[in-house]
Amino acid sequence: EAEVAQSPRYKITEKSQAVAFWCDPISGHATLYWYRQILGQGPELLVQFQDESVVDDSQLPKDRFSAERLKGVDSTLKIQPAELGDSAMYLCASSFYRGTGANVLTFGAGSRLTVL
Amino acid sequence: SQQGEEDPQALSIQEGENATMNCSYKTSINNLQWYRQNSGRGLVHLILIRSNEREKHSGRLRVTLDTSKKSSSxxxxxxxxxxxxxxxxxxxxxxxDYKLSFGAGTTVTVRA
Structure with a gap:
C-alpha cells in the first residue's frame, strides 16, 4: 500500500537552531499539505501546494518558516530559527484531488520536533 | 483557525460498548470527513459523508450529518x-474542497 514518507521521525534541537523536515507524497498526488499539531490539539494547516505552486500559506509564520516543493514531488519544510513554541508534530499529507470528487488526505507518520 | 469542534474531548468506555462523538462546524460544507489517529502517529481516513447525505455506514462505523444544525456524529x-x-x-x-480544517478531536479509550 502506497504511503507518504516523512523524515526524520524525531528531532530534538536547541532554540535558535535550524531544522528541516522532508516529505515524499504518494506518487501522482498533486496536492501536498503541511500541518502542525500541538499535543492535545487538532492539526492546523501551515501550507498547501498544488503541484509545485503554493496555494495557501496564510497560516505559515513566514518570518521563520519556509516550504518548497521544487519539482512538484517531494517537499521540505524549514524552520529557522526554532523557538520553544515550535515543539509539535509536523504532519505531511497528500491527495489526488484536482478539483472534482472528494479530497481525501493520506497522512505520513509525522515528524515530532522538540525544541529545548 | 479550526472550523470544527468535537464533543466530548475525551471518552472512556468498556470493550463491547458503543462510542458516540459529535462534531460541530461553522460554515457551509461540501463534505465532512472523520479521521483516526493512534498515539504518536499520522491520521488515517475513516469515512466521508457528502452534504446531501444524512447517514452513512462503514463496517462498525455510522456517521450522521445534519447540515441545518451544522453538526455530525x-x-x-x-x-x-x-x-x-x-x-x-x-x-x-x-x-x-482544497482546504480541510480539523477539529480538536475526541480521545477515546476502550477498556478491556
Whole structure:
C-alpha cells in the first residue's frame, strides 16, 4: 500500500537552531499539505501546494518558516530559527484531488520536533 | 483557525460498548470527513459523508450529518481495544474542497 514518507521521525534541537523536515507524497498526488499539531490539539494547516505552486500559506509564520516543493514531488519544510513554541508534530499529507470528487488526505507518520 | 469542534474531548468506555462523538462546524460544507489517529502517529481516513447525505455506514462505523444544525456524529459500535485513538472531524471551509480544517478531536479509550 502506497504511503507518504516523512523524515526524520524525531528531532530534538536547541532554540535558535535550524531544522528541516522532508516529505515524499504518494506518487501522482498533486496536492501536498503541511500541518502542525500541538499535543492535545487538532492539526492546523501551515501550507498547501498544488503541484509545485503554493496555494495557501496564510497560516505559515513566514518570518521563520519556509516550504518548497521544487519539482512538484517531494517537499521540505524549514524552520529557522526554532523557538520553544515550535515543539509539535509536523504532519505531511497528500491527495489526488484536482478539483472534482472528494479530497481525501493520506497522512505520513509525522515528524515530532522538540525544541529545548 | 479550526472550523470544527468535537464533543466530548475525551471518552472512556468498556470493550463491547458503543462510542458516540459529535462534531460541530461553522460554515457551509461540501463534505465532512472523520479521521483516526493512534498515539504518536499520522491520521488515517475513516469515512466521508457528502452534504446531501444524512447517514452513512462503514463496517462498525455510522456517521450522521445534519447540515441545518451544522453538526455530525460518529458512532463506533461494539468497540474494541484497537479502537483506542483520537478521532477528528475535518471539513472543507466554505465549500473550498482544497482546504480541510480539523477539529480538536475526541480521545477515546476502550477498556478491556
Amino acid at each position: 460518529l458512532l463506533i459500535t461494539a468497540s474494541r481495544a484497537a479502537d483506542t485513538a483520537s478521532y477528528f472531524c475535518a471539513t472543507d471551509e466554505g465549500g473550498n
